[in-house]
Amino acid sequence: MKQLLQQLNTGETRLADVPVPRAGSASLVVETRATLVSAGTERMLVEFGRANLIDKARSQPDKVKQVLDKMRTDGVGPTLDAVRSKLDQPIPLGYCHAGVVVEAGAKAVRFRPGDRVVTNGPHAEYVRVPHTLAARIPDGVSEEAAAFTPLAAIGLQGIRMAAPTLGETVVVYGLGLIGLLTVQLLRANGCRVIGIDRDPSRLALAERFGATPLDGTAGGVAERVLAATNGVGADAVLLTLASDSDDPVHQAAEMSRKRGRLVLVGVTGLNLRRDDFYRKELTFAVSCSYGPGRYDPDYEEAGHDYPLPFVRWTEQRNFEAVLELMGGGRLDPLALVTHRFEFGDAPAAYEVISGKEPSLGVVLTYPDRGGVLPTVEARVLTNRPASAKAGQGVVGMIGAGNFALRTLLPALGETGARLHTIASSGGTSGAVVGGKFGFERVTTDVDAVIENPEIDTVFVLTRHDTHARLTERALAAGKHVFVEKPLALTDEELDAVEAAAQSSGRLVTVGFNRRFAPLAGEMQALLRGRAGPVSVVATVNAGAIPRDHWTQDPAVGGGRITGEGCHFIDLCRFLVGAPIRGLQVTPARDGAGRAIDDIAHLSLSFADGSTAAVHYLASGARSYPKERIECFWDGKTAAIDNWRRLRRFGVAGPWWERSRAMDKGHAAELRLWMEAVRTGGAPPIPLDELWEVSRWSIRAGALARDAG
Numbered sequence: 001m002k003q004l005l006q007q008l009n010t011g012e013t014r015l016a017d018v019p020v021p022r023a024g025s026a027s028l029v030v031e032t033r034a035t036l037v038s039a040g041t042e043r044m045l046v047e048f049g050r051a052n053l054i055d056k057a058r059s060q061p062d063k064v065k066q067v068l069d070k071m072r073t074d075g076v077g078p079t080l081d082a083v084r085s086k087l088d089q090p091i092p093l094g095y096c097h098a099g100v101v102v103e104a105g106a107k108a109v110r111f112r113p114g115d116r117v118v119t120n121g122p123h124a125e126y127v128r129v130p131h132t133l134a135a136r137i138p139d140g141v142s143e144e145a146a147a148f149t150p151l152a153a154i155g156l157q158g159i160r161m162a163a164p165t166l167g168e169t170v171v172v173y174g175l176g177l178i179g180l181l182t183v184q185l186l187r188a189n190g191c192r193v194i195g196i197d198r199d200p201s202r203l204a205l206a207e208r209f210g211a212t213p214l215d216g217t218a219g220g221v222a223e224r225v226l227a228a229t230n231g232v233g234a235d236a237v238l239l240t241l242a243s244d245s246d247d248p249v250h251q252a253a254e255m256s257r258k259r260g261r262l263v264l265v266g267v268t269g270l271n272l273r274r275d276d277f278y279r280k281e282l283t284f285a286v287s288c289s290y291g292p293g294r295y296d297p298d299y300e301e302a303g304h305d306y307p308l309p310f311v312r313w314t315e316q317r318n319f320e321a322v323l324e325l326m327g328g329g330r331l332d333p334l335a336l337v338t339h340r341f342e343f344g345d346a347p348a349a350y351e352v353i354s355g356k357e358p359s360l361g362v363v364l365t366y367p368d369r370g371g372v373l374p375t376v377e378a379r380v381l382t383n384r385p386a387s388a389k390a391g392q393g394v395v396g397m398i399g400a401g402n403f404a405l406r407t408l409l410p411a412l413g414e415t416g417a418r419l420h421t422i423a424s425s426g427g428t429s430g431a432v433v434g435g436k437f438g439f440e441r442v443t444t445d446v447d448a449v450i451e452n453p454e455i456d457t458v459f460v461l462t463r464h465d466t467h468a469r470l471t472e473r474a475l476a477a478g479k480h481v482f483v484e485k486p487l488a489l490t491d492e493e494l495d496a497v498e499a500a501a502q503s504s505g506r507l508v509t510v511g512f513n514r515r516f517a518p519l520a521g522e523m524q525a526l527l528r529g530r531a532g533p534v535s536v537v538a539t540v541n542a543g544a545i546p547r548d549h550w551t552q553d554p555a556v557g558g559g560r561i562t563g564e565g566c567h568f569i570d571l572c573r574f575l576v577g578a579p580i581r582g583l584q585v586t587p588a589r590d591g592a593g594r595a596i597d598d599i600a601h602l603s604l605s606f607a608d609g610s611t612a613a614v615h616y617l618a619s620g621a622r623s624y625p626k627e628r629i630e631c632f633w634d635g636k637t638a639a640i641d642n643w644r645r646l647r648r649f650g651v652a653g654p655w656w657e658r659s660r661a662m663d664k665g666h667a668a669e670l671r672l673w674m675e676a677v678r679t680g681g682a683p684p685i686p687l688d689e690l691w692e693v694s695r696w697s698i699r700a701g702a703l704a705r706d707a708g
Contacts, residue, residue: 001374003124003428004346005090011046013093013350015343019427019444020374021128022103026303028111028119028134029103031369032343033143035123036096037362038151039353040176040242040266045093046354073625073642075662089405090432094123096150098143099366102373107131107303114371118149118319120290123346123364126374128426130303132293135319138327144363145326148181148333150290153318155182155240158265158287159189160313162236166190171225171234171255172211173248174241174266175202177361180336182240182265183211185322188330194228196221197241201358205335222254233257239264246271249284256282263287290315297550336361392456393417393677396449396479398470399461400424400433403484408461408511409437411667415674417457423449446470450477457677460484464563465556468493471508475500480507480677482670486566487694489558494694507676507683510690514567515574516665516672519640523631524575526638526651534633536575536612538568541620541627542598552598554705560598561585562701565616569700570685570693572604572612575631579607580696585703588619597704604696 002015023029101115108131111117116137121127137146155178164170170186172179175197186193187210195206196214203213214224226233237252239262246269252262253276262284264270277284292306293299293315299306306314313321325331339362341349349362395417397404412419421441424430434442443449449458450473458474460467460483468488474481475497487510488494501508514520527534542560551557551564573580588599602614625642637649644659672684683690 001125001427002343003122004093004343005428005432006045006093007090013046013347014090015346016090016428016431018124018431019442020126021425021427022444023105023108023128024425025105026107026132027105027128027130028101028108028117029126029128029373030097030099030117030119030121030134031102031371031373032097032099032121032123032125032127032366033116033368034098034147034366035094035121035343035364036147036151037094037123037349037353037364038096038177039359039362040178041095042093042350043353044242045091046350073623075644075659092122092124092428095120096147097121097123097127097129098137098146098149099127100371101134102126102371105131105303111136113373116143116146118146118323120150123343124428125343125366125369130300132299132303132305132314132316133319135316135323138323141323141326142334144337144365145333146323147363148177148336148361149319149322149326151178152181152185152322152331152333153290153315154178154265154287155238156185156318156322157289157291157313158182158238158240158263159185160291160318161285161287162238162261162263164189164191164236167192168235169194169229171196171237171252172206173237173239173252175199175206176240176242177336178265179238179240180205180209180360181331181333182238183209184331185325187211188325194225194234202360208335209332222251225255229257234260236261236263239268240266242267243269245269250276253277253280253282256280259283261285291318297548301550333361337363339363340365342366393674394420394455395457395459396420396452396455397422397439397459397461398446398449399459399484400429401461404459404461405433405436407666408459408484408670409433411670412459412674413437414667415671417674420455421449421452450474450479456480457482457674463550463556464558465489468497472496472500475504475506475508478504478506482509482511482673484511485564486510486558486562486697487690489554489562489698491695491698494691494698498691501687507673508687508690509673509683509685510570510694511666511669512567512570512685512693513665513669514571514643516668516684517643518663518665518668519643519646520571520574520629520665522646523629523638523640524577526636526648527575527577527631527633530633532634533606533608533610534576534631535610536572537630537632538572538612538614539628539630540565540568540614540616541624542616542618543620543622543626544618545598554701558698559701559705560618561600561602561616561704562697565600565602565614565700566693566697568614568616569602569604569697570689571629572614573606573689573693575629576606576608576610576612578610579692581605581607583696583700583703585700587704595705597701600704602700 003018005016006013097119104111117134119129119134169192171194173196193211195211196216198216207213248268258280264286298304338360343364343366419439422430422434422439423443427444430442458479460470471481471483557563582605584603586601587595598618604612629640636651639647643662
């Protein structure tokens, strides 16, 4: 199928061939009939892409600070590589979508194939969306009109935050698509509406919808609103414009009545003047997109709805309210359409919205494909001659996220592996990553990787809760398996993987790359032949991740200690060279005494009397180096500074080494792994250490969460 993508580094907008997605248990696959270009948001993305690096930096000063911090800790080369990689990733465009359901997951019980629905899907011939972000289109409402629903829901959520009552006067400041839809919604709510804009054609539309128009170019808009309200002022002001200036908020305060309400729906400068709000006791709020549920992964990704008695208006229910108004004739979005393009001509639509030609509602239309899900087949990306035969390192990859793109695949490419098929759940990332690195095929079907007889080596790079299951399946199918950490989230999962590895006789390893870093090897060599125990101290400045991120969920990501701290448990095991015999975990605690499990101190004891302390800290400054590994033994000390330098004290050799390029061991690990696959040799990490470290990592995560 075709999907519209934009290159962040050039601003180029293109139609790409990607696999048709498949529905998950809580999602739908929808055949597209119409999409709407969000002129404001999507024009900003195009303009950002077309800007040079200096202008890109000026537009995102917070990102510049992050880049400078990364340069200080990681070095110039890795930082520039990361920036280039980020800008080189194409992104999907669009979020106003209407079509016909062709597949519904088991949990999407409200929908069935053939239903016409609105979603927030991108510009693509087929989209996959959670069932909580879809709403059925009423009879009599066209798909073209329905595609305006997400934008109208943004305006509706702003209205809900302003809470206007029948007969109140509400100013809509900015009459773009959202503003003009908001005017109609307020009129349907029985409000008197004043619309402000600089564009005469938009003012005329607002007047047609029943608003009093005020020309924003004439100046004195606050005074004119006060005059139009007999000196009282507006009950509420909805700021639906896009501006860098602080003036719109100041003017909105001036035109408000005492104890009026201001709601920011669009974008403005926010250097507020206290006196504006103090004298009138104004309230100010910022509206978040479509409504409750937005950016909540439990709602948007897992598809768990909020109970209606407690959350009356969610994203989905706001969609439904908008569609009901369309069905009743009280909301007319088609009056806002200025351009229509067939989807095959979509790039031309972006030339319109980013050019000088006046435009407002730009609609993309799609052919009717019968409302039937196409057969999901692996799509051919390249037809080059095979570089390896089955049994010699023919790779299938499940997952195509940032780790695959930025870290693993550049290193894997250097091994000469034959990259056969890459699978991603949505299809887009797989097509982009697969095309960049020379995979032969891309698919959305995991079975196309696991069951393909040509593929002998499977890489599992998916979310943590799928690692053990996919590893077990691939081993049972006779594949060698490289699984990114962690290997499993529970002892039961680990037992199943261990049994599958023993019965299959295939190789398995985990992405514990740090033990393969050159500096880790040098440190181990220094420790070789020591007379007494070693004490290892690993300080990990991990950085904060939101508590609602999937990695923090014990059932999905395993928590950060199991999911990421396992790296350092493995590294300590490698440096000590003896089995782990004991573990204590001390997490930080909040004011209520609850454990903060990503700020934790792990104490490990080993069979030879050695000890290790892993300080995993999510509370440090990003400008501080991420990792420092110290070893103390026999009157000697050595320290690895962020995988760039090894310092020695009381040890033969230079006490100070110049910084080198950061190397965390990915390339060496993959080289050894592919050699083992090709030659039938031992896996790069002994299996007994693999099971041992994984089991202690699971236990460490549980202790970090449940420590008394």
